Amino acid sequence: MKISILEVNLSAIKNNLANVRKLLKHNQRLCIVAKANCYGLGAKEVCKKLNKFADYFAVSSAKEFYEIRKVVDRPIVILDPVYKGLKRLIKSGAEITISNFESLSVLLEEIEFLNEIVKVHIAINTGMNRFGFKTKTDIFDAITILKKSQKITIIGVFSHYYDVNNEKFANLQYGKFLKIKKFCEEKFGLNSIYHLANSDGITLKNGFDMVRAGMVLYTDKSYQTITLKSKILDIQNLSKNETAGYSAVFVAKEQKRLAIVGIGYGDGIMRNIVKNGYVLINGKYAKIVAICMDTMLVDITKIDAKICDDVVLIGRSKNKQIFICDMASWCDTIDYEIIVRLSNRIERNYVS
Numbered sequence: 001m002k003i004s005i006l007e008v009n010l011s012a013i014k015n016n017l018a019n020v021r022k023l024l025k026h027n028q029r030l031c032i033v034a035k036a037n038c039y040g041l042g043a044k045e046v047c048k049k050l051n052k053f054a055d056y057f058a059v060s061s062a063k064e065f066y067e068i069r070k071v072v073d074r075p076i077v078i079l080d081p082v083y084k085g086l087k088r089l090i091k092s093g094a095e096i097t098i099s100n101f102e103s104l105s106v107l108l109e110e111i112e113f114l115n116e117i118v119k120v121h122i123a124i125n126t127g128m129n130r131f132g133f134k135t136k137t138d139i140f141d142a143i144t145i146l147k148k149s150q151k152i153t154i155i156g157v158f159s160h161y162y163d164v165n166n167e168k169f170a171n172l173q174y175g176k177f178l179k180i181k182k183f184c185e186e187k188f189g190l191n192s193i194y195h196l197a198n199s200d201g202i203t204l205k206n207g208f209d210m211v212r213a214g215m216v217l218y219t220d221k222s223y224q225t226i227t228l229k230s231k232i233l234d235i236q237n238l239s240k241n242e243t244a245g246y247s248a249v250f251v252a253k254e255q256k257r258l259a260i261v262g263i264g265y266g267d268g269i270m271r272n273i274v275k276n277g278y279v280l281i282n283g284k285y286a287k288i289v290a291i292c293m294d295t296m297l298v299d300i301t302k303i304d305a306k307i308c309d310d311v312v313l314i315g316r317s318k319n320k321q322i323f324i325c326d327m328a329s330w331c332d333t334i335d336y337e338i339i340v341r342l343s344n345r346i347e348r349n350y351v352s
Helices: 010-023 035-039 043-053 062-069 086-091 101-111 136-148 167-188 199-204 324-330 335-340
Strands: 005-009 029-033 056-059 076-078 095-098 118-123 152-158 193-195 210-213 226-238 256-261 278-281 284-291 296-299 310-317 320-322 347-351
Touching (some): 005 010, 010 043, 010 210, 029 043, 035 335, 043 062
Parallel strands (some): 029 056, 029 210, 095 118
Antiparallel strands (some): 256 296, 278 310, 284 296
């Protein structure tokens, strides 16, 4: 019996992508961000489904590049700097990000004896202070060095919003990147793909030549993209003042009936969901009272439930639904952390 399953609705993800397409301006390209195993949903399966609807894919590492290279035929850009294994990546068609002079130096060394044309994207730091060239002088020097090589094509220039919902911050970044774009075009005639907008930016501050859609494709706000469910493995009856869970985290103030559910922090469920979080059993909310590595304990005192019944952590049960953002709120975190934490112990099941 499969205990815990993450059901991924590929058609719902495709519908989310179609909605993003409607927001794009004329000739804007769509880059699907497939890093972190497509945010925990399964990169190979998701990318294979979305390949023909994408213009680009983006990953964060060489490992992630090779994972999807076999299932997609679109360009793939590695967004983080790479310092090792560049020759193989270049021969495999990876587009490389240059974000500092060290990564630039390593690239030049690696391609010295290669007969390959290398496509690079230049990362610009417009305020995120994560990756990228920051000053106009550094940008000028980097592009000057890159353009001296006949083996290098500057295919893209990009940056990243850090708070699109803050109008002041977003306008500041947009303005900075616009100036960089004009600078690159006027000084170097750089007719590249300029991209700034991440998922939030697509709806709130969408500009330039390409957008990078990540979480907006994988969340279930418009369509139920994922269902996370497990099963009741056992049921325990507690008398008044009995305890349950490690460190007696739960104390029964009256007679209680607890369901032991086959999913825990070893599967990626955050421990701080205890006392705030709920699951759905037979269309009713059941409070989570304790969590262990392989199991969680939930209160089913007022619920008609039995061993092997389904337990929904994310998704729908009858007329009730738990969203990813609900679980994130109970854990005092963000949607992203909830789904990327889900371990490989949870079987992925893909439906259309």
